[in-house]
Amino acid sequence: xxxxxxxxxxxxxxxxxxxxxxxxxxxxxxxxxxxxxxxxxxxxxxxxxxxxxxxxxxxxxxxxxxxxxxxxxxxxxxxxxxxxxxxxxxxxxxxxxxxxxxxxxxxxxxxxxxxxxxxxxxxxxxxxxxxxxxxxxxxxxxxxxxxxxxxxxxxxxxxxxxxxxxxxxxxxxxxxxxxxxxxxxxxxxxxxxxxxxxxxxxxxxxxxxxxxxxxxxxxxxxxxxxxxxxxxxxxxxxxxxxxxxxxxxxxxxxxxxxxxxxxxxxxxxxxxxxxxxxxxxxxxxxxxxxxxxxxxxxxx
Amino acid sequence: xxxxxxxxxxxxxxxxxxxxxxxxxxxxxxxxxxxxxxxxxxxxxxxxxxxxxxxxxxxxxxxxxxxxxxxxxxxxxxxxxxxxxxxxxxxxxxxxxxxxxxxxxxxxxxxxxxxxxxxxxxxxxxxxxxxxxxxxxxxxxxxxxxxxxxxxxxxxxxxxxxxxxxxxxxxxxxxxxxxxxxxxxxxxxxxxxxxxxxxxxxxxxxxxxxxxxxxxxxxxxxxxxxxxxxxxxxxxxxxxxxxxxxxxxxxxxxxxxxxxxxxxxxxxxxxxxxxxxxxxxxxxxxxxxxxxxxxxxxxxxxxxxxxxxxxxxxxxxxxxxxxxxxxxxxxxxxxxxxxxxxxxxxxxxxxxxxxxxxxxxxxxx
Amino acid sequence: xxxxxxxxxxxxxxxxxxxxxxxxxxxxxxxxxxxxxxxxxxxxxxxxxxxxxxxxxxxxxxxxxxxxxxxxxxxxxxxxxxxxxxxxxxxxxxxxxxxxxxxxxxxxxxxxxxxxxxxxxxxxxxxxxxxxxxxxxxxxxxxxxxxxxxxxxxxxxxxxxxxxxxxxxxxxxxxxxxxxxxxxxxxxxxxxxxxxxxxxxxxxxxxxxxxxxxxxxxxxxxxxxxxxxxxxxxxxxxxxxxxxxxxxxxxxxxxxxxxxxxxxxxxxxxxxxxxxxxxxxxxxxxxxxxxxxxxxxxxxxxxxxxxxxxxxxxxx
Numbered sequence: 014x015x016x017x018x019x020x021x022x023x024x025x026x027x028x029x030x031x032x033x034x035x036x037x038x039x040x041x042x043x044x045x046x047x048x049x050x051x052x053x054x055x056x057x058x059x060x061x062x063x064x065x066x067x068x069x070x071x072x073x074x075x076x077x078x079x080x081x082x083x084x085x086x087x088x089x090x091x092x093x094x095x096x097x098x099x100x101x102x103x104x105x106x107x108x109x110x111x112x113x114x115x116x117x118x119x120x121x122x123x124x125x126x127x128x129x130x131x132x133x134x135x136x137x138x139x140x141x142x143x144x145x146x147x148x149x150x151x152x153x154x155x156x157x158x159x160x161x162x163x164x165x166x167x168x169x170x171x172x173x174x175x176x177x178x179x180x181x182x183x184x185x186x187x188x189x190x191x192x193x194x195x196x197x198x199x200x201x202x203x204x205x206x207x208x209x210x211x212x213x214x215x216x217x218x219x220x221x222x223x224x225x226x227x228x229x230x231x232x233x234x235x236x237x238x239x240x241x242x243x244x245x246x247x248x249x250x251x252x253x254x255x256x257x258x259x260x261x262x263x264x265x266x267x268x269x270x271x272x273x274x275x276x277x278x279x280x281x282x283x284x285x286x287x288x289x290x291x292x293x294x295x296x297x298x299x300x301x302x303x304x305x306x307x308x309x310x311x312x313x
Numbered sequence: 314x315x316x317x318x319x320x321x322x323x324x325x326x327x328x329x330x331x332x333x334x335x336x337x338x339x340x341x342x343x344x345x346x347x348x349x350x351x352x353x354x355x356x357x358x359x360x361x362x363x364x365x366x367x368x369x370x371x372x373x374x375x376x377x378x379x380x381x382x383x384x385x386x387x388x389x390x391x392x393x394x395x396x397x398x399x400x401x402x403x404x405x406x407x408x409x410x411x412x413x414x415x416x417x418x419x420x421x422x423x424x425x426x427x428x429x430x431x432x433x434x435x436x437x438x439x440x441x442x443x444x445x446x447x448x449x450x451x452x453x454x455x456x457x458x459x460x461x462x463x464x465x466x467x468x469x470x471x472x473x474x475x476x477x478x479x480x481x482x483x484x485x486x487x488x489x490x491x492x493x494x495x496x497x498x499x500x501x502x503x504x505x506x507x508x509x510x511x512x513x514x515x516x517x518x519x520x521x522x523x524x525x526x527x528x529x530x531x532x533x534x535x536x537x538x539x540x541x542x543x544x545x546x547x548x549x550x551x552x553x554x555x556x557x558x559x560x561x562x563x564x565x566x567x568x569x570x571x572x573x574x575x576x577x578x579x580x581x582x583x584x585x586x587x588x589x590x591x592x593x594x595x596x597x598x599x600x601x602x603x604x605x606x607x608x609x610x611x612x613x614x615x616x617x618x619x620x621x622x623x624x625x626x627x628x629x630x631x632x633x634x635x636x637x638x639x640x641x642x643x644x645x646x647x648x649x650x651x652x653x654x655x656x657x658x659x660x661x662x663x664x665x666x667x668x669x670x671x672x673x674x675x676x677x678x
Numbered sequence: 679x680x681x682x683x684x685x686x687x688x689x690x691x692x693x694x695x696x697x698x699x700x701x702x703x704x705x706x707x708x709x710x711x712x713x714x715x716x717x718x719x720x721x722x723x724x725x726x727x728x729x730x731x732x733x734x735x736x737x738x739x740x741x742x743x744x745x746x747x748x749x750x751x752x753x754x755x756x757x758x759x760x761x762x763x764x765x766x767x768x769x770x771x772x773x774x775x776x777x778x779x780x781x782x783x784x785x786x787x788x789x790x791x792x793x794x795x796x797x798x799x800x801x802x803x804x805x806x807x808x809x810x811x812x813x814x815x816x817x818x819x820x821x822x823x824x825x826x827x828x829x830x831x832x833x834x835x836x837x838x839x840x841x842x843x844x845x846x847x848x849x850x851x852x853x854x855x856x857x858x859x860x861x862x863x864x865x866x867x868x869x870x871x872x873x874x875x876x877x878x879x880x881x882x883x884x885x886x887x888x889x890x891x892x893x894x895x896x897x898x899x900x901x902x903x904x905x906x907x908x909x910x911x912x913x914x915x916x917x918x919x920x921x922x923x924x925x926x927x928x929x930x931x932x933x934x935x936x937x938x939x940x941x942x943x944x945x946x947x948x949x950x951x952x953x954x955x956x957x958x959x960x961x962x963x964x965x966x967x968x969x970x971x972x973x974x975x976x977x978x979x980x981x982x983x984x985x986x987x988x989x990x991x992x993x994x
Binding site: 201203206207208209210211212214217221222225226 | 364365366385386387391392393395396397399400401402403412413416417460464
């Protein structure tokens with residue numbers, strides 16, 4: 014039990030002689046847990062809450078600085094409408110969608126093939142490669158972005174969204190492969206043997222048995238690749254300098270913030286719209302999302 | 314339908330570990346053969362080599378007149394039932410059974426007919442739309458068998474198919490398997506560690522130990538005429554009692570225990586055991602041949618008093634544990650026999666069913 | 679499977695009556711391992727071209743002069759080590775990583791326990807709410823934090839003065855800014871710790887607690903003698919992994935302070951960006967990044983060791 018509940022449960026043992034003390038102790042512990050969690054939830058949700066509140070304010074309301082800033086006085090969808098009809102914002106959104114879709118497809122294809130091979134087929138050095146995959150997962154993007162700048166420059170990809178299609182998989186693939194190896198390894202060996210005897214070839218085993226059976230893992234890995242590509246900030250900031258190539262994150266941070274007079278209502282509305290896809294994915298697929306998070310330590 | 318022959322087959326792993334040390338076995342068409350032995354005896358490896366899931370290090374395996382060493386599993390025309398059933402979790406029962414046929418490009422209506430027939434035989438028609446998750450252990454077992462049957466393969470392979478079931482279901486499914494084999498007499502190789510399963514199912518039982526075949530024979534033959542000490546001890550439950558003895562000639566050929574007790578060898582066996590006079594041997598006697606005394610005993614029965622140690626009533630019989638010459642032995646007595654721990658129980662030992670093991674070769678003589 | 683092929687060679691040697699044997703099986707085995715390698719080829723290419731090669735290229739780059747014409751050896755590293763502003767970067771990176779990870783670990787631990795106390799379907803809802811900071815793309819939530827910290831419009835300061843307290847320049851002084859970036863990182867990362875610890879807590883068998891309770895262990899003793907030892911490995915992996923990610927963090931500092939005030943909040947990543955990309959001194963930027971390498975490699979070594987250990991435990 015945590016410090017908070019232990020403290021709350023402190024005086025309880027003395028009442029032990031009374032009937033139902035254990036139940037009572039549990040009830041107090043649960044109630045204090047709820048209380049403590051509520052405080053944390055409130056603190057954790059301050060920024061998203063304020064993001065939405067600001068997004069609903071007009072510029073006039075923000076600059077007037079009248080009354081409580083936490084609550085919107087006259088909510089308006091003006092910011093959202095303006096963004097939705099803004100050509101450059103549409104451009105960022107389209108760029109983000111296209112980059113993310115490509116990254117997810119490429120990363121998952123590489124990861125599933127490699128994981129199937131490493132989990133079931135095997136070759137000399139497969140063990141080394143598995144370990145290597147995990148190590149590359151631990152390489153943060155900020156370690157290599159400068160040499161990569163030179164490399165993509167040589168390839169002529171600077172200021173081209175293709176650079177992200179090329180580079181984001183380096184962040185997504187190792188972890189996706191690692192998750193998929195774990196999921197594939199958890200499929201009993203008898204299942205592929207049964208399929209072999211039933212007459213399946215290796216490609217058929219992958220497509221008809223492994224992919225459907227490991228679907229939860231595939232969803233978890235896909236979500237991971239999606240978050241990497243959608244939320245990536247350093248690479249687009251470093252390699253894409255013109256507004257028409259920007260993805261949402263850089264587009265909002267770099268292009269919408271102009272001069273000293275910040276159109277904060279609109280910036281926050283853009284943040285809400287850019288954060289919406291991950292939030293939606295998360296709302297519907299929370300269990301897969303969580304499985305993907307914990308997979309690194311519990312699977313593989 | 315086909316015969317299977319295994320010729321001088323060896324399986325070795327890295328580090329010179331030999332799992333199977335050159336075995337020979339001829340399995341006739343329609344025959345039901347059970348490979349039985351303790352874990353690690355090589356029985357599963359042998360089965361997996363027949364299936365093509367393990368490479369054969371040396372020797373040959375023939376199925377229906379062809380060497381299949383180089384044939385991948387899918388082309389061997391075999392079907393296998395696994396211990397954990399290995400049902401495809403994402404497919405319905407119907408799809409599980411149809412998978413092999415679909416891969417072989419059978420026409421749709423043909424698949425439906427074959428699956429329905431097999432399902433009817435196994436009484437699982439009402440389960441065809443369910444997923445394996447929604448099935449009980451026994452039902453999964455049936456589906457696994459159904460998946461094997463629909464393909465009408467040359468050979469059925471069973472790898473400990475009943476070990477994951479509870480005791481009651483195991484007995485039921487055992488009968489079920491036997492019934493299926495009577496309906497569809499496909500050549501069957503069945504692996505188990507349970508000797509009762511082996512005895513009840515098999516036309517012939519193959520007892521394996523440490524990668525070699527100890528004995529091949531019909532169940533009754535193995536029971537009555539085990540050829541090695543291992544088979545004698547492995548087949549039968551409770552296991553055969555073994556007592557160290559010396560063959561002596563004391564007004565007739567007798568076996569003598571270390572404490573001096575002598576027991577006469579039946580006259581018809583004197584010739585057989587004569588050559589071993591003076592040698593130290595091991596006497597093997599089954600619990601059911603050490604029973605309570607009766608008013609009139611047939612010839613060849615020796616009487617002995619035993620101090621009862623533990624009594625285990627089983628219902629149709631009672632097991633009595635006691636010591637003979639310091640060796641723990643077990644007797645099987647009539648449940649009406651009165652005996653309590655610590656009491657003296659007179660026992661009749663039927664020497665007509667004795668076995669004598671030569672210690673140096675571990676062979677039954 | 680390469681071993682498979684050698685085994686078959688042995689087989690055909692010991693069994694003369696099978697000349698046609700071995701050949702096909704060996705070929706099959708070899709073909710299968712070739713196919714296996716081919717399936718991994720994209721992964722291998724990606725690792726070699728976009729991870730290993732850039733690492734060596736970074737070392738090469740770091741030894742050139744600004745125009746990238748001359749080889750200058752370790753001059754860039756020496757120059758950086760002699761700069762007081764780079765000393766600040768080293769200091770702030772370590773302070774940032776260690777403090778933020780400790781905070782995240784503690785808060786995550788408390789949260790996981792609170793969550794573990796409440797069972798059933800409501801746990802899902804609470805978990806869902808608490809994970810929101812982790813789900814919003816970091817650059818966007820950091821932007822919101824910036825807006826919350828804004829010198830003239832800060833909603834925090836409005837609240838403070840409403841409570842009759844003095845206003846705080848959150849990003850105005852070096853130490854305030856340092857605390858602020860650590861706070862934002864803690865806010866962002868604590869949910870991750872919570873989820874990891876919660877998974878670990880759930881994997882501790884309930885019987886252990888019941889046995890301990892019967893043995894007379896108090897709640898505190900159960901925490902010390904059962905929970906912590908059982909979670910030890912996951913705690914280690916999570917902390918080490920988070921140290922790597924936090925140490926190399928970029929988004930928060932870049933957006934919130936861009937290294938200021940007075941270069942007091944620069945991390946290796948943001949400093950490398952400022953030097954390498956913004957000022958265009960690629961070699962020196964590469965050297966800044968490379969300073970992270972020994973720390974990251976050490977941490978990665980321990981993560982790998984613990985993960986492999988853990989897999990062994992799971993396997994047995």
